[in-house]
Amino acid sequence: MKVLLSLLLAFVPCIACAAVTPHSYWEPAMAAFEASDRTNPPPQNAVLFIGSSSIEHWKSLAADFPELKVINRGFGGSVIGDSTYFADRIVAPYHPRAIVMYAGDNDLHEGLTPEQVRDEFAAFVQKARAVDPGVPIAFVSTKPSMAFKALLPQIKQSNALIRAYAATQKDVTYLDIFTPMLGADGQPQWKWFGPDGLHMNRTGYELWIGIIRPWADAHGH
Incomplete structure (x- = not known):
């Protein structure tokens, strides 16, 4: 019993440690981006899509915005905050014509408050504009996923705070994909998602394309 208790106590701190991923965890991803930039130089004056897995998994992005x-x-x-921390490596070198960010669900899942999520986005805007003053930035609202259904109240509040913040800033736009992804009952719907209930299927991305395209077309040329 004493050995079992020791093992349990040893494991508890690890759970707490895993709650917030250190920036260094992403170093291999940053190195991969930089290696890709060397072998396939990215286009100038492009629209930069940045953020979490909903952006990473968007493999058809170029084809969807031909x-x-x-x-x-x-x-x-x-x-x-990871995108802000690494902005010198994955924002600044590109001098993008415009930036589309999707993130937020991981922030809330890791325990940040809606107010902190808003402040994190404001910090990203400040960092991006320190390099490219006035660059247009769109925030794609945090989605109502099946996997994070329990966080729906926090997601609603976070989105509302970011919408209000964006309204006070020049050329910062809140793009609402949250509302059209909800069902008539106001709850998340499976039809937009793959089996894990978090990552979107093609139907989900097609909804996003219709909402993002008018803004991207207006700012990406």
Whole structure:
């Protein structure tokens, strides 16, 4: 029993440690982006899509926006602060014409409050504009996924706070994919998602394309 208790106590701190992923965890992803940039130089004056797995998994991004030059710099599992931390490596070198960010569900899942998520996005805007003053930035609202259904109240509040923040900033836009992804009962729907209930299927991305395209077309040329 004493040995079992020791093992349990040894494991508890690990759970707490895993709650917030250190920035260093993403170093291999950053190195891979940089290696790709060396072998396949990214286009100039492109629209940069950045954020978490919903961006990373968007493998058809270039084909879905054939009228635009696009760069995909999503890395799965990341929070908004990771994109800010690595902005010198995955934002600044590209001098994008415009930026589309999707993130937020991982932030809330890791325990950030809606207010902290808003502040993290504001910090990203500040960091991106320190390099490219006035670059247009769109925040794709945090989606109502089946996997994070328990976080729906926090997701609603976070989205509302970011919408309000964006309204105070020049050329910062909130793109609402949250509302159309809800069912008539106001709850998340399986039809947008793959088997894990978190990552979207093609139907989900097609909904996003219809909402993002008008903004991207207006700012990406």
